[in-house]
Amino acid sequence: MIEVIDAQRCTSCDICVNVCPTNVFDKTDGVPVIARQNDCQTCFLCELYCPEDALFVSPFADIPQNVDLETLRQKALLGSYRRAVGWTEETKDRRDIDRSYLLFGH
Amino acid sequence: MDDNGKSQRNSLQGPEYMRLMRKRTKQAGVTILDHSPALELLVDENGAVAGASGVRRQKHDRWTVRARAVVIATGGCAFLSKTLGSNVLTGDGYLMAAEAGAEFSSMEFSNPYAISAAFGSVTKTLFYGWATFTHEDGSVVPGAASKGGRSAIARALTQGPVYARLDKADGDVQRQMRVSQPNFFLPFDRTGIDPFADRFPVTLRLEGTVRGTGGLRIVDDSCATTVAGLYAAGDAATRELICGGFTGGGSHNAAWAMSSGTFAGQGAADYARHAGPARGRRLSSAGIVALRQRAERPFEPAELAKAVQDEVFPYELNYFREAGRLGGSLERLDARWTEVSQADAAAADDVFRARESASMLATARWMYRSGLARQESRGMHRRDDFPDQDERQRHYITSGGLDEVWTAVRPHAEAVYAEAAE
Numbered sequence: 001m002i003e004v005i006d007a008q009r010c011t012s013c014d015i016c017v018n019v020c021p022t023n024v025f026d027k028t029d030g031v032p033v034i035a036r037q038n039d040c041q042t043c044f045l046c047e048l049y050c051p052e053d054a055l056f057v058s059p060f061a062d063i064p065q066n067v068d069l070e071t072l073r074q075k076a077l078l079g080s081y082r083r084a085v086g087w088t089e090e091t092k093d094r095r096d097i098d099r100s101y102l103l104f105g106h
Numbered sequence: 107m108d109d110n111g112k113s114q115r116n117s118l119q120g121p122e123y124m125r126l127m128r129k130r131t132k133q134a135g136v137t138i139l140d141h142s143p144a145l146e147l148l149v150d151e152n153g154a155v156a157g158a159s160g161v162r163r164q165k166h167d168r169w170t171v172r173a174r175a176v177v178i179a180t181g182g183c184a185f186l187s188k189t190l191g192s193n194v195l196t197g198d199g200y201l202m203a204a205e206a207g208a209e210f211s212s213m214e215f216s217n218p219y220a221i222s223a224a225f226g227s228v229t230k231t232l233f234y235g236w237a238t239f240t241h242e243d244g245s246v247v248p249g250a251a252s253k254g255g256r257s258a259i260a261r262a263l264t265q266g267p268v269y270a271r272l273d274k275a276d277g278d279v280q281r282q283m284r285v286s287q288p289n290f291f292l293p294f295d296r297t298g299i300d301p302f303a304d305r306f307p308v309t310l311r312l313e314g315t316v317r318g319t320g321g322l323r324i325v326d327d328s329c330a331t332t333v334a335g336l337y338a339a340g341d342a343a344t345r346e347l348i349c350g351g352f353t354g355g356g357s358h359n360a361a362w363a364m365s366s367g368t369f370a371g372q373g374a375a376d377y378a379r380h381a382g383p384a385r386g387r388r389l390s391s392a393g394i395v396a397l398r399q400r401a402e403r404p405f406e407p408a409e410l411a412k413a414v415q416d417e418v419f420p421y422e423l424n425y426f427r428e429a430g431r432l433g434g435s436l437e438r439l440d441a442r443w444t445e446v447s448q449a450d451a452a453a454a455d456d457v458f459r460a461r462e463s464a465s466m467l468a469t470a471r472w473m474y475r476s477g478l479a480r481q482e483s484r485g486m487h488r489r490d491d492f493p494d495q496d497e498r499q500r501h502y503i504t505s506g507g508l509d510e511v512w513t514a515v516r517p518h519a520e521a522v523y524a525e526a527a528e
Contacts, residue, residue: 017164018140021191021193021194022193022194023141023163023164027164039193041188041190041191041192041193041194041227042188042226042227043190043191043227044289044292045121045191048121058296059223059225059226059227059228059292059293059296059297060225060226061188061225061226061227062188062225063225077296080295081288081289081292084284084288084291085119085121085122085288085289087121094285095122096116097285097286
């Protein structure tokens with residue numbers, strides 16, 4: 001589930017508040033807050049839409065985890081899903097390399 | 107189509123797909139209310155559906171839309187199981203439609219489970235086709251497979267933990283998996299697991315009618331339900347018409363979402379054109395549970411959702427069904443329904459959760475009553491007490507009702523045609 005918003009990176013654009021399907025975040029005057037962490041369904045969409053790579057969703061769907069922001073930054077885990085899917089300028093060539101239909105023999 | 111008019115075909119990942127659909131919808135001039143779940147339908151003096159109302163969660167107020175026709179496209183019900191992206195699919199549209207008098211079909215086909223890492227939400231079962239499944243002691247789970255052997259995994263999970271390792275994927279397949287489905291690897295990359303080399307614990311998460319084939323009964327090619335002015339599309343509608351008692355992943359369900367959405371939209375528009383003006387009718391709210399003041403006991407959504415999950419998640423109740431166990435579940439679920447229907451209206455901040463949990467409860471009751479009525483094993487519906495398919499039961503099971511849940515048998519379309527030909 002969503003664990004952290006990096007306040008250093010966040011520009012308060014509120015995209016995460018708008019895209020989260022289960023309404024986990026609340027807007028504030030500044031950085032949004034994770035208001036309903038228990039409602040997080042671990043779908044990773046907020047990470048995908050964050051233009052600043054300021055969010056981190058832990059893969060543990062049922063149990064909150066302690067995460068260390070500095071470690072996440074060092075290991076380049078912030079934004080790793082967005083890069084893998086091709087939703088960054090540097091990786092946009094990946095958007096159309098999905099060849100699942102070959103893998104599944106369709 | 108590309109610039110030369112030649113069709114281009116490729117696989118498309120979920121997020122791309124959703125972004126594209128949203129863009130197309132907006133371009134078509136549709137107003138989208140995000141975070142604004144519908145709570146109930148509005149009906150006119152004749153019981154025809156004439157609009158809907160709901161809440162805007164981020165604005166803390168209500169919305170109401172008067173309309174000449176409504177399409178229910180709220181998805182199926184996966185009971186908040188966290189199977190990937192499904193916690194917004196709690197059967198709300200079923201409850202709304204049932205309150206207006208709609209019927210359901212094939213609700214016994216409601217028990218597929220998807221494989222994921224035990225701790226995670228990424229239920230991408232197809233990649234487990236390259237997996238070996240083992241018990242705690244490292245011995246192979248006999249008969250276990252992603253396809254055609256998932257029940258062996260479920261049985262093993264009732265005894266203890268089950269582990270997977272994708273050791274049948276060679277280097278080339280591994281590379282293709284990575285670029286094709288990046289989110290499959292998130293739970294592994296973020297926990298330091300190499301899924302091709304390391305054993306990791308797996309679980310099965312219930313997908314309910316999201317990947318089941320039951321849903322609102324459709325009566326014609328316009329995706330009309332049994333209620334005037336009400337149409338159904340996507341996973342909210344039964345998929346019995348395209349795939350009977352079993353379905354796959356994106357292919358069938360995505361194709362059905364597109365096609366049924368088109369049919370239902372056209373059907374609703376045609377109906378609206380002939381239904382006369384939307385203004386001037388006396389409308390009433392069809393919603394009952396959690397919406398009416400009853401001054402009995404308070405409504406506790408989280409507690410109710412948990413109670414329903416306790417009846418539909420266990421493999422021994424839902425994966426492997428049997429008359430005695432289904433009957434026991436139904437007694438408990440029916441008692442809950444009696445409680446809920448006497449409970450007070452939910453508080454404003456809670457009403458959406460209350461409706462969600464009541465929808466899960468109603469869905470479980472249609473599922474298990476239909477499951478009892480189908481005394482055979484067919485498609486995803488397995489009965490321990492009727493392990494074989496029975497050709498005499500090649501029919502549909504209709505269900506409905508809220509205080510009293512009922513089922514009935516409808517002949518299969520082919521049988522109707524055969525009779526007409528005689």
